[in-house]
Amino acid sequence: MLVKFGGAEKVLENFLEIFPEADLFTLIYDEKKMWKFFQKEQINSQVFSLPTQKRYNLFKKQRLCLLLMARSVEQLDFSSYDLVLCSSSWFAHWAITKPETKFVVYYHSPARYLWDWTNEYKKDIGFNKWIKWFLLNRLFLKLRMWDYIASNRPDIRIANSSNTAWRIKKYYKKDSVVLYPGIETERFWNPPPSPLPSKEGGFSDNYYIIISTLTEYKKIDLAIKWFNGINDSNLIIIWGGDYRWELEKQITWDNIKLVWPKYDDELVHLVQNSRWLIFPGEEDFGMVPIEVMAAGKPVFAYNWWWLKETVIAWITWEFFDEKNGLDFIEKFEEFNKNNIEGKYISENCKKQAKKFSMWEFERKLRGIIKI
Numbered sequence: 001m002l003v004k005f006g007g008a009e010k011v012l013e014n015f016l017e018i019f020p021e022a023d024l025f026t027l028i029y030d031e032k033k034m035w036k037f038f039q040k041e042q043i044n045s046q047v048f049s050l051p052t053q054k055r056y057n058l059f060k061k062q063r064l065c066l067l068l069m070a071r072s073v074e075q076l077d078f079s080s081y082d083l084v085l086c087s088s089s090w091f092a093h094w095a096i097t098k099p100e101t102k103f104v105v106y107y108h109s110p111a112r113y114l115w116d117w118t119n120e121y122k123k124d125i126g127f128n129k130w131i132k133w134f135l136l137n138r139l140f141l142k143l144r145m146w147d148y149i150a151s152n153r154p155d156i157r158i159a160n161s162s163n164t165a166w167r168i169k170k171y172y173k174k175d176s177v178v179l180y181p182g183i184e185t186e187r188f189w190n191p192p193p194s195p196l197p198s199k200e201g202g203f204s205d206n207y208y209i210i211i212s213t214l215t216e217y218k219k220i221d222l223a224i225k226w227f228n229g230i231n232d233s234n235l236i237i238i239w240g241g242d243y244r245w246e247l248e249k250q251i252t253w254d255n256i257k258l259v260w261p262k263y264d265d266e267l268v269h270l271v272q273n274s275r276w277l278i279f280p281g282e283e284d285f286g287m288v289p290i291e292v293m294a295a296g297k298p299v300f301a302y303n304w305w306w307l308k309e310t311v312i313a314w315i316t317w318e319f320f321d322e323k324n325g326l327d328f329i330e331k332f333e334e335f336n337k338n339n340i341e342g343k344y345i346s347e348n349c350k351k352q353a354k355k356f357s358m359w360e361f362e363r364k365l366r367g368i369i370k371i
Contacts, residue, residue, distance in 0.1 A: 001026060001027050001028040001090070002026045002028065002029045002030060002033075002034045002038055002043075003028055003029075003030045003033060003034070003062055004033060004034075004213060004240075004241070005033075005034065005036075005037055005261070005263075006213050007108070007286070007287040007288075008087060008089055008108045009034075009037065009038075010287060011087055011106065011108070011181050011182075012024075012038075012087050013037065014181070014358065014361060015085055015087065015106075016042075017358075018362050018365065023044045023081075024042045024043055024044060025043075025044050025046065025047060025076055026043065026047055027050060027053070027065070027069060027072050027073060027091065027092070028052050028056045028062055028065060029043050029047055029053065030060075036263070046075075046076055046077065047076075050068075050072040050075060050076075051065075051068040051072050051075075052065040052068045052069060053072075055068060066139075067139070069090065069091040069094075070091060070143075070146055073091050073092060073094045073095055074094060074095070074096050076095060078095060078097050078098070079097075079098055079101075081097070081101055082100075082101060082102065083102045083104065083369070083371070084097050084101055084102070084104070085104050085106070086103070086104065086105040086106065086154070087106050088106065088107055088108065089107070089108040089109045089111065089112075090111050091111070091147075091150075093107070093150055093153065093154060094146070094147075094150040094153070095153070096153065097153070102156070102369065103153060103155045103156075104154065104155065104156040104158065104368075104369050105154040105156070105157055105158065106158045106160065106179070107157060107158065107159050107160065107164055107168055107176065108164070108285070109160075109167065110151075110167050110168060110171045110172065111143075111147055112217075114140060114143055114144050114147055115144070115167070115171050116167070148171070148172060151168075151171075151172035151174055152174075156177075156369060157174055157175070157176035157177070158176060158177055158178075158179050158365075158368060159176040159177070159178050159179070160179070160180065160181055160285040161178060161180065161285035161309055162178055162309055163285070164176075164178075165178050177368055179361065179364050179365060179368065180285065180309075180310070180361070181285060181287055181356070182357065182358035182359075182361025183287055183290045183294065183353065183356040183357065183358070184291070184358060185290070185291070185294035185350075185353045185354055185356065185357055185358075186294075186357075187268060187294075188268055188271060188272070188292070188294035188295040188353075189294050189295060189296065189350050191268075192265035192268050206232075206233070206234055206275065207234040207235065207236050207273075207274055207275065208233065208235050208236070208274060208276055208277070208278050208300075209235075209236050209237075209238060209274045209278065209292075210223060210235065210236070210237045210238065210277070210278050210279070210280070211238045211239060211267075211271075211288045211292075212237075212238075212239055212279075212281070212288070213239055213240075213241050214237075214239050214240060214241035214242075214243045214244045214247060215241055215242075215243050216243055217281060217282070218280070219281035219282070219302070220237060220243075220247055220280065220281070221247060221250055222280045222324075222325035222328060223235065223237075223278050223325075223328075224237075224247060224250045224256060225250065225325065226328040226329050226332070227253070227255060227256050228250075228251065228253045228256065229253055230253075230329075231255070233255065233336065234255045234256070234257075235255060235256045235278065236257050236259060236274070237257070237259070238259055238260075238261065238262055238267070238270065239260075239261050240260055240261055244258060268295070271292055271295045271297065272295045272296075272297075274292075274297060275297070275336075275339060276292070276297045276298045276300060276339060276344075277289060277292040277297060277298075277299045277300065277301075278301070279299055279300070279301035279302065279307070280301070280302055280325065282302065282304050283304075283307075285309075285310075289301065289307065289310060289317070290310055290353050290356050291353075292349075293311070293316055293349040293350065293352055293353040294349075294350055295349075295350075296346030296349050296350050297346075297349060298316055298317055298318070298335075298339060298344035299316065299317040299318075300318055300319070300331075300332060300335050301317060301319055301320075302320060302323070303319035303320065303321045307319075310352075310356065312348070312352055315344070315348050315352075316344065316348055316349045316352050318331065318334070318338065319331065320332070
């Protein structure tokens, strides 16, 4: 679904750079939100007659398209293609191809709302209301069955991390090859070509950043809870989403600011002038920590095993261990002290980030799909 620009959409951009003549399909396209990244002319005309697209045009809510997702993706005609390269975290791997077509799926995740984050998703959509409980319980059961069946369709499965590969094995009983997303590391370690304003959210320096889509499972509320009342530390949270309004209600001190999504040189400038990144939630693979390391900044994050694939403990990151964030303040103060004293060397962060370059991503992808 092209309704926001995050990590999965960056990978899609990478695919189009590698295969610039490829046709682009999606289940939902929001031109107003995505025109800077994906022009309407790039989208295959089949998309605009899909049930999902028609419903989204009416309500502008992708959740209301849930019942139509499976039918829509199976409605797409890929019969004229030699290769279908699929970027999937929801329904995209349900595509149907001819036997002679090579079908490659790059998994950002098995559908989390169907599997390991089902309870969080139910809470987020008000599942406790009895009508939703009755309808969605039956729907989720069927979707899990169909999703498992659809996992047999790809010829090649690629996981964006070892964590995702483990989850593919657990839920789909399938093996996959791990290929980390390509990161535009050069963009973050080089200064922007033109000077930009030094203040954002009222902070000119001594600020920490969170760059994340604002949903409940990202655990941004943990950082807000513990930054409320830290007098000498400022926090800028960069992004948008429906959950933004709930997070704004939780901010009680002036040291925390929510700002809308930033891109290109403006984002690079904010990252390069920050103290470091705060990353409180769980992810299958986080591109943002690598981008921040490319700018020479360390990462403070929840000690979750996926992150250990991309950072070096006590060299490019520090962590808190409690999922509920009870040790956040204690570990943050230690991390802050170490950072001020120069424990985290900028060049070590940049060196680690270079391992995830776009060049490596393209080379390995072509090797996997034999093109």
